[in-house]
Amino acid sequence: MSKLSNTLNATSNTILDLIAHGIIIVTKDQKIVTWNRWVADHSGLDSEKVIGRKLGEVLNNLNKRVLASIDAALISGKSTLLSQSFNPHPFPLYRNVSDTKTLMHQKVVIQSKVLGAQGRVCIIEISDYSSNVERELFISHAKTYLDKVIETAQDILVVLNQQFKINSINAVFASILKTAHSAVLYSDFKQFVFDGDEFEKFRALLTARQETIRDLEVTLKATDGTKVLVLLTCAQFKSLEDETMYVITGKDITQEVESKLRLLQSAKMSSLGEMAANIAHEIKNPLAIVSGRVGLLKVGLKKLMELDDKFDKNFEIIENSVNRISKIISGLSALSRNADFDIMEKTSVSQMINQTLALCQERFKYHAIGIVVNLSEDFQLECRPTQICQVLMNLLSNAFDAIEALPEKRIVIDAKKLSNKAIIGIADSGSGIPEQVLDRLMEPFFSTKSSGKGTGLGLSVSKGIIESHGGSFYYDKESKNTRFVLEIPLENAGKAGQKNRGTEK
């Protein structure tokens, strides 16, 4: 044993005493050969008191694993790492010191080496992990707190880094975008902005200005493609790495905006309707005068002279034209009327088609646009006929605008019964609507027509009308031309009384 002490000579002992963690060296029979200053300080036992004694005797509370590891080291040269990550491995060094302070967090490393002819020794190295643990716990709590705050916030919250990638995002925002927050971390925010140009403008605005930007309306795109309109407030700060971070909060205003648009729409519709009604009224009087005077002229002239066939013919033409104008005015009045509250009545589909055509076929003929009606067998549809005519008129009008300048100008109206629904389609000889416009088609105020032509109200209003009939209104993607389809249940008795009582939206 003394030979071993000599091997670990005084110089080594001095060095060992300077080390900032504990070193215990035991021989094959577990006798202590080295007990450095750190261990002495932390255990309250000076090395003189323990050298030569068995480890188990000096520290009689050694944990099973510690003992097993010391054995494994001495017998078969295995190195073991015992960290505090798991249940503490008590290596009670404070047994002899105050009871209130126990070295709870230790990292213990057990190795063995063969030293000269004396055989194997086991080297036990102890470090105090407590401050590390405290720090880790603190960091973990701080992070948990922050996560909780972000999760609980009920407004939209997203933090973007300098490259506009998502650094943090709260649950509310993730659910609005119909995704999981873990799925979008570190991905580009750009993918959630509906319009690429709008994103570039957004990015430019945020990078140009250092101060907070409030009430920025942005149209986002959820993962299923639907639009989400949000009102955002954007602020920024510089991270520790001197990177600009954008903190964006806000709320979802899609519903708000949609209802505002609807209100606007109805207001516009009713003023248009009013205007049409006024015009019709104004024309009615002078027309009645013309009609009357033409009649008188005819009677008077006949008394004065022999009227040949040509005169008769001319008067007939004038009378027919006056009748036509009259019909158009009635049709126009009817068309511009708000028929939301009409009663549903069983009406002939061919009658509605013809009534609508009566109001526009002259114009179509003048522009050499052929109209074909495919209706193998007429049938009855329970509906608000004025409204169905309004929809047909809208589609015909759109078709006209679309093909007016094309070489081939034809419109096909087809109507048939399918199980319990009426399927009415209006197709023009145009080549179909481009993909990128398709999903915006039924939006109120969306229009591809040049300014001045069309208000963009038609399709969304038509959609509303058909839906209020319990049907569906859609663009036929399968057709190589532009074709819109109305699908309406043949019987709408259930809805008949509802509108009148004003319970429907």
Add this chain to the structure above:
Amino acid sequence: MSITAEQKDLIKEIFNTGVGAASATLEEMAGTEVLLTVPYVDIIRLGDLISEIKKSEGPSLSAITQNYSGPFEGTAILLYSETSSLKLVQLLTGTALPVERISEFEEDALCEVGNIVLNACLATVGNIFKAEIETELPKLLTGSAEKVLTLNGKLPMDRPVIFLKMGFNLATRELRGYLGFILDAAKIEELLKGMDILRAGLIGE
């Protein structure tokens, strides 16, 4: 270099015994049932192993490496995909994990697990050959499959590896890890010869 079916079976059994001992220790530490299994063994070129692991475990790996010496010398590796290693630590320590990086705490936890498993396996191998296999302290190495399996570029691609797939079942969650024992070719031949002798002895030839 190839390995016969019987040799494979024997190696599997040896390591199953080894990990069995390890699971007892892990159970005590985790306070929950731990089941370790070794269903698959093979000898493979390091380069091929890297490609295989990359495919099945992804780009980020964590590995505990431990050098050993004695009758056989080399490096033992316990390897997990990054997500598996984080899950493992989470299960063992019962903590919620930070998203981005593994803290010192978790590094130590992984090292400790690796140490237990590798020591137990090597002890069993040693027992069977009636020799002691010494081990050094475990180290944590993280990164791509290439970086980790070549021990940060120290090993050549054509080194043969005895490679075992290991299953970790902890508290009804299943995780997958790999055990690799990197030996040079000559040593593997010796090991296999030793196994044949052993087997012969067992069946009384």
